[in-house]
Amino acid sequence: MVTTYGADYLTRxxxxxxxxxxxxxxxxxxxxxxxxxxxxxxxxxxxxRDDADEARVKTLELAVAEAAGLAARxxxxxxxxxxxxxxxxxxxxxxxxxxxNPKAFLSPQxxxxxxxxxxxxxxxxxxxxxxxxxxxxxxxxxxxxxxxIWGGAAAHWTSHQYRVAVREAAEGxxxxxxxxxxxxxxxxxxxxxxxxxxxxxxAGRPRLAWPGDAEDKTTRSMRGGLEPLAKSLTMLxxxxxxxxxxxxxxxxxxxxxxxxxxxxAAYSYLARxxxxxxxxxxxxxxxxxxxxxxxxxxxxTTIDS
Numbered sequence: 091m092v093t094t095y096g097a098d099y100l101t102r103x104x105x106x107x108x109x110x111x112x113x114x115x116x117x118x119x120x121x122x123x124x125x126x127x128x129x130x131x132x133x134x135x136x137x138x139r140d141d142a143d144e145a146r147v148k149t150l151e152l153a154v155a156e157a158a159g160l161a162a163r164x165x166x167x168x169x170x171x172x173x174x175x176x177x178x179x180x181x182x183x184x185x186x187x188x189x190x191n192p193k194a195f196l197s198p199q200x201x202x203x204x205x206x207x208x209x210x211x212x213x214x215x216x217x218x219x220x221x222x223x224x225x226x227x228x229x230x231x232x233x234x235x236x237x238x239i240w241g242g243a244a245a246h247w248t249s250h251q252y253r254v255a256v257r258e259a260a261e262g263x264x265x266x267x268x269x270x271x272x273x274x275x276x277x278x279x280x281x282x283x284x285x286x287x288x289x290x291x292x293a294g295r296p297r298l299a300w301p302g303d304a305e306d307k308t309t310r311s312m313r314g315g316l317e318p319l320a321k322s323l324t325m326l327x328x329x330x331x332x333x334x335x336x337x338x339x340x341x342x343x344x345x346x347x348x349x350x351x352x353x354x355a356a357y358s359y360l361a362r363x364x365x366x367x368x369x370x371x372x373x374x375x376x377x378x379x380x381x382x383x384x385x386x387x388x389x390x391t392t393i394d395s
Contacts, residue, residue, distance in 0.1 A: 095167065095231065097219040100212055103164040107209045110157040110183060114205070117150040118198060125197045135197040136189045151187075158183050161205075167233045168211035169244020170204055172196075179241050183208070211248045232351060235358035236365075238266050243354055252350035253338050259354055260335035263361055271296045271369065278335065282327035288320040291371050298323075298367040323367075326360055 120142040124135045138147055162184045165171060171179035174195050182196050182204040189196050232247060233240055242262030246255035264278045273281055273295070284295055291297045300319050334353050338345070345353070 095215060095219060097216055100216040100219055103161070103167065104209055104212045104216065106157070106160040107164050107183075107205055107212065110154070110161040111202075111205050111209075113150065113153045113157045114186065114201065117147075117154050120147045120150060121198075123198050125199065129194060129197075132193055134190050134192060135194040154186060158186055161208075164208045164212060165204070166237075166240075167215075167231075168208050168248065169233070169241050170207045170211060171237075171241055172200055172204060179237065211245070214248050232354055235354055236361035238263055239354055239358045239361055247350075250347075252345040252347055253343070256334060256345060256350050256353045256357075257338035259357055260330070260338065263357060263364075264331070264335070267298070267364065271298075279328050279331050282331060283324055286320060286324040286327055293372050296369055296371040298364060299370050300366065301368050323363060326363075330356055330360060 118136070120139055121136040122139055124133070124137075126135065129135050138144075162181060165181045165183055172182055174180050177195060180195065182201045185196060186201050188194060189198060189201070232243065239259045239262070242259040243255035246252070246258060261278075264281065267285070268274055268281060271285065273285070275294075276284065285298050287297070289297075300323070334356070337343075338353075
């Protein structure tokens, strides 16, 4: 199996990114450019030059916004997000205007480097598309999987490092939820066992729970209620950790694209189930636990099985 975009579509994305780069640089001629070091995390990283014509600045800002809208899809296709502490994975092209805000989390160089990375990855995909028979294309794409999963896999997937892509996606999901729950004190398999098992949370051990009343035996049409669902989620997460993450981490056996796609799909499904869960801790009444809002975090960390 091959992935997944036609040459015409990829060419249009490349052209959109190039247009964005051009109008962005034209707009930057009206701006004073700073960076995170000089902004000290408190100030904007761009602001209008004293001699800039205000009408021209506004016209160029609208042009950049329009170009960013056309190019934004390219970031999702290539997975070229930037990880921002406390915010997760950010698309710098869509969020270029945030540079003008206090406590700006992007700099002009972040936007430039992302656009260049996106364009390079798209050219790699285009080279693949030009060399294949489009009649062999499947009807779906790994870029449509859960953003944490594709965000971890994309850079390696586009260079055909499928084992590494799966490993990074698997580790990224665990790192994300460890960060959300503040659980850096346990290995991966134990983390999922403690986090998804049935029962009440303990001090320092928040849990992820399917929303609803645990006593309701027909919650969300789950036969038997929430307790067997908690067991199923625990087995799914720990099973994937043992059979996918550990294997791709501790062996060097390469995966085919088909094998890797199947593994990513399993993790993507797990990630979407976890999004539905509530975070419950000893500080929160089980019946009123808040719905977790998914932030994306940078990938990394290899933990022994």
